[in-house]
Amino acid sequence: MNEKGLSVNDAIKKLEYYCSYQDRCYKEVISKLKSLGMYQTAIDHILNHLAENSFLNxxxxxxxxxxxxxxxxxxxxxxxxxxxxxxxxxxxxxxxxxxxxxTDYLSNFYALAEKKWQSITEPSLEKKKHKWVDFLMRKGYESNLIFEYLRELEKESF
Structure with a gap:
């Protein structure tokens, strides 16, 4: 039993379900076990069980x-x-x-970049470029990829 009255076996069943409907990482599972009030020895035991039975990978x-x-x-x-x-x-x-x-990385980048470029209605070209670059940077694309494509768009625009 833990501080909330949950046995290790009950926690295992709960976490097997938690891990089976969506892949989880260790950090998420540990956080869930701590929220259930499990002690560290029980957490270690449950993590081993989940990993050995392919619930956690x-x-x-x-x-x-x-x-x-x-x-x-x-x-x-x-x-x-x-x-x-x-x-x-x-x-x-x-x-x-x-x-x-x-395999899909570049085609998805170009599709997203093109769609975003078309959707920005900013009249100032400099502000439009700035908004576009900021958006793609926030999405996590590499700056060299963004600026290469920006040069292509500028060539097409003029």
């Missing part, structure tokens, strides 16, 4: 996180890498995860 989490954020939120590599580091994902798993998005 850092590489799988990193890959699905990268695919999802790139496909649905159009995040760039820098933003994905930053978010994975925040979740204490290893450098190896971050690199593996970023390989997952390589």
């Amino acid at each position: 850092e590489e799988r989490f990193a890959k699905s996180f990268a695919r999802g954020k790139h496909k649905f939120k159009y995040w760039g590599k820098r933003r994905i890498e930053q978010e994975l580091k925040f979740r204490d994902i290893s450098t190896y798993n971050i690199k593996t995860a970023l390989k997952e998005i390589e």
Whole structure:
């Protein structure tokens, strides 16, 4: 039992469900266990159980996180890498995860950049460029990619 009256077996069942409907990282699972009032020895035991039974897999989490954020939120590599580091994902798993998005990366970047460029109605070209660059930087795209494409857009505009 823990301080909230939850047994280790009950916590295991709860966390198996928590990890089965969405991939989780260790940091999220530890936070959840602490919110349930579990002691450190119980947390260690539960983490081992979840990892041994494939409920918790850092590489799988990193890959699905990268695919999802790139496909649905159009995040760039820098933003994905930053978010994975925040979740204490290893450098190896971050690199593996970023390989997952390589095939669609440039086409998604160009589609997003083009759509954003068309949607900015700023009359001042300098302000429009600034807003566009800021948007793509916040999304986590590399500055060299952004400025190369900006030069192409400027050539087309004139």
